[in-house]
Amino acid sequence: MSNSAYGRLRAATDDDLTMMRNWRNIPSVREKMYTWHEISEEEHQRWWAKIKSSDNQRYFIYEYQDVPMGVVSFNSIDVGNENASWAFYASPDAERGTGSRMEFLALDYAFFDLKLHKLSCEVLDFNTTVIRLHKKFGFVEEGILRQQYQRDGTFYDIHRLGVLASEWVDRRNDMLASIPVSRGE
Template sequence: MLTKIRPIRREDLSSVLSWRNHPDVRQYMYTQQEIAWEEHLAWFESVCARDNSHVMIFENDGIPSGVLNINIVSKSDKRAEWGFYLSPMAAKGSGSLLGSQACEFVFESLGLHKLCGEVLAYNHRSIKFHERLGFKQEAILREHHCDGSRYHDVIGFGLLAAEWKVQRRT
């Protein structure tokens, strides 16, 4: 199975928006309302203009299957935050493949020291996913996010380059 990540292109936007607006994806996002095309296009143009942001498409056997967003928050500390989601139709096991590709990109291609992520505490699948990749829980941000009616805890995760190198050998 051939997997890769590549920079997002304008022709990807329609698929990416349909994935992002799918209820199975949207329920685990900070912004849970449906995204309009104009807002989506503005987001794309904004991230393309930033030099600290890498928005990538994950491909599995040549089929676009997910989105990866790497935001370098500190160049001096070599630290980034990530966000990602898969197409609701992505093949089983795509998440692990996306995670491996992302870590390879962050730690090998970009040469960063640390990758951080946040997960809504009720997203048990994403919590397990981060743990399988070798991320360590670093924080519980109590009632950190309000979905419009309820506050939710957010789990903060971190993965160091050295930990990833050990993890990928096992």
């Protein structure tokens, strides 16, 4: 999938595993994930084997100006009900605007390629930047799972957000105009 001015999503391959694991293990990335321990190579390989054999998950590498900048995933793809969940994370050296470009391409892929009716996500309550980003792109807060997740003896809320295909179509052009397209913006 491509939109050259905003980057592109390409299917993740075995060759991307080391890069994906390195990014995923950076403390600022993993602290925002449910699985927040440092992931070993063996654990990563087992996870990837499951992903490759699954027909309801897809992983992509986001590239901007031909440089890998992040990972986008679609999970629990339910073709019958036309819905899925998604997640993303950026490389540690990704520039400002990367999250917006990744989200734009992910929404286009979800609604125009996967032909979903609805895309959902969950965000830990302390990840306020991503909650705001999703809302900017039209996601609606559908609920808060109160004190659903525990880490080191502290319970955290999980924000459940969703966006419908019709909502994305209505918002898409406005979002397209607001996304920075060149380095340094």
